[in-house]
Amino acid sequence: MPLFEIETDSHIIITWATDEDAAREVVAxxxxxxxxxxLTKRPRDTWVISKGALGLTSPNLNPCTVARDCLSRSAGDKVNAIRLYRMETGSDLEQARKAIESNMVMGW
Structure with missing residues (x-):
């Protein structure tokens, strides 16, 4: 089954669908x-997200582990998790936001 990338006015959705019409139904x-x-049919059946594009390239830190810990300690409260992440890592607001939000999307 092909992999489709669908960009809407609010989301980027990655999904498997039999054809374009089925991919449109997923969004609907x-x-x-x-x-x-x-709406783009991907040439391969995998999807890769660059950590560099998310600003998560520090070799001294595993942002996923720290971000997930902060999310856990804040009971999923994004604003509190960002504050905790900034205190833990010394990151600026934008880096902390990206780390927390990207981990929220991954289902921390």
């Missing part, structure tokens, strides 16, 4: 108010 079911801006 999950986000009925979103408008599709771009």
């Amino acid at each position: 079911d999950a986000y009925p108010t979103d408008q599709i801006a771009r």
